[in-house]
Amino acid sequence: MKVLVVGQGGREHALVWKLSQSPSVSKVFCAPGNAGTAVDGVNVDIAATDIDGLIKFAKAESIDLTVVGPEAPLVVGIVDRFLEAGLRVFGPSRLAAELEGSKVFAKELLRQSTIPTAEAQVFNDAEAAEAYVADREEISLVIKADGLAAGKGVTVCTNKAMAFEAIRRIMRVKEFGEAGKRIIIEEKLDGEEASILALTDGSTIVPLETAQDHKAAFDDDQGPNTGGMGAYSPAPLITPAMMDQIIGQILVPTIHGMKKRNRPFKGVLYAGLMITNQGPKVLEFNTRFGDPEAQPLLIRLKSDLAKLLVAIADGKLDQVPPLEWDPRPAVCVVMASAGYPGEYQKGAPIRGLEEADKIPGVKVFHAGTELKNGQAVTNGGRVLGVTAIGDNIVEAKLRAYQAVKCIRWDGAWCRHDISDKARKYGDSTSPA
Ligand code: AMP
Numbered sequence: 001m002k003v004l005v006v007g008q009g010g011r012e013h014a015l016v017w018k019l020s021q022s023p024s025v026s027k028v029f030c031a032p033g034n035a036g037t038a039v040d041g042v043n044v045d046i047a048a049t050d051i052d053g054l055i056k057f058a059k060a061e062s063i064d065l066t067v068v069g070p071e072a073p074l075v076v077g078i079v080d081r082f083l084e085a086g087l088r089v090f091g092p093s094r095l096a097a098e099l100e101g102s103k104v105f106a107k108e109l110l111r112q113s114t115i116p117t118a119e120a121q122v123f124n125d126a127e128a129a130e131a132y133v134a135d136r137e138e139i140s141l142v143i144k145a146d147g148l149a150a151g152k153g154v155t156v157c158t159n160k161a162m163a164f165e166a167i168r169r170i171m172r173v174k175e176f177g178e179a180g181k182r183i184i185i186e187e188k189l190d191g192e193e194a195s196i197l198a199l200t201d202g203s204t205i206v207p208l209e210t211a212q213d214h215k216a217a218f219d220d221d222q223g224p225n226t227g228g229m230g231a232y233s234p235a236p237l238i239t240p241a242m243m244d245q246i247i248g249q250i251l252v253p254t255i256h257g258m259k260k261r262n263r264p265f266k267g268v269l270y271a272g273l274m275i276t277n278q279g280p281k282v283l284e285f286n287t288r289f290g291d292p293e294a295q296p297l298l299i300r301l302k303s304d305l306a307k308l309l310v311a312i313a314d315g316k317l318d319q320v321p322p323l324e325w326d327p328r329p330a331v332c333v334v335m336a337s338a339g340y341p342g343e344y345q346k347g348a349p350i351r352g353l354e355e356a357d358k359i360p361g362v363k364v365f366h367a368g369t370e371l372k373n374g375q376a377v378t379n380g381g382r383v384l385g386v387t388a389i390g391d392n393i394v395e396a397k398l399r400a401y402q403a404v405k406c407i408r409w410d411g412a413w414c415r416h417d418i419s420d421k422a423r424k425y426g427d428s429t430s431p432a
């Protein structure tokens with residue numbers, strides 16, 4: 001079977017790496033890919049949003065399965081186009097991907113299905129939003145652009161001036177263009193966050209192991225939000241009893257709600273949760289694998305990923321045996337370019353990759369990299385996802401940071417506390 005992975009980040013490298021291990025897979029292409037996917041697969045120079053180009057390639061190469069990594073092509077309907085062209089594809093349709101593409105749509109579904117989430121109001125114009133903020137007694141509010149904003153559309157405000165500024169940037173300056181035509185203002189929830197990902201063909205739901213992202217740029221969750229500076233799995237914060245609650249109160253009603261709306265959801269449903277005093281509440285949905293959550297999850301997955309994704313695309317997830325996981329925890333540390341999540345430079349040669357990969361249990365996933373004359377150079381803000389598995393979370397962390405130490409380029413940096421939150425729960429070697 002020939003597989004095409006669409007995208008170029010750390011998630012896509014992890015997908016290429018894992019899919020290439022499936023006995024049924026003969027070749028894995030990645031479009032456009034990075035310096036890492038060029039080693040574990042074959043890169044194709046087609047952009048992830050060039051749907052015509054991707055369809056042409058998939059037909060010419062007789063691709064048996066296309067796996068879409070990022071949200072942008074999903075939201076514009078890549079899956080619908082592939083299906084129309086008679087090509088097998090893993091991911092949600094345009095209408096189903098709206099669960100990520102429109103926070104207003106997601107909030108309405110959450111409300112109508114009485115799924116626990118933050119109280120929120122939707123606004124179509126800046127004046128009304130500002131008047132609402134001025135009238136509120138609480139000063140902690142969260143302002144969200146409705147549409148896709150590359151992880152930058154959410155501001156957690158700790159005073160009213162911040163809230164007015166966020167409204168100004170989204171609705172008056174139009175920093176996110178059309179994505180900011182509507183906004184949501186919601187109550188700020190307190191607690192610890194967790195990422196729950198589930199595979200579904202629209203009927204059967206198979207939750208993956210738990211994971212936790214680290215969204216803030218700097219240690220101790222300081223600094224601005226990023227796409228994610230590291231992740232680990234499992235997240236011991238989620239007990240088996242809580243997982244049952246999440247399945248029953250969040251995942252099942254969401255998939256059911258989508259079916260009822262004639263938008264059957266196929267692919268990965270990612271629920272970003274806040275574990276509050278009143279239990280888990282939904283912060284957001286994504287309609288794809290998380291990045292960097294995919295890296296520690298896929299290094300732990302023992303089942304044949306290609307078979308699994310084909311079963312979902314074919315609507316036969318009920319026929320797949322239970323997933324098998326390595327019980328050992330995994331940690332992924334993101335190494336970033338100087339300046340990220342603000343402006344950064346590209347093109348710095350990356351040294352020490354082979355040395356890092358030699359450490360037992362370590363796999364260096366590439367994110368923002370490309371090959372220049374055979375040399376891996378930086379090509380993005382989040383450059384690498386250095387991932388390690390270990391007998392316990394301490395060992396996994398130690399190995400990941402040992403590998404980080406081997407790798408050098410000008411301005412490289414990372415957080416130093418990835419996975420520390422897991423430690424307060426004691427030994428986390430047993431899966432949730
Ligand atoms: P989202 O894209 O909605 O997940 O928001 C990005 C990040 O903003 C989340 O991972 C949280 O850290 C934070 N966030 C979003 N909504 C809330 C909320 N209602 N209360 C507190 N933090 C939030």
Ligand code: GLY
Nearest residue numbers: 213228290291292
């Ligand atoms: N790690 C968060 C995301 O993939 O959106």
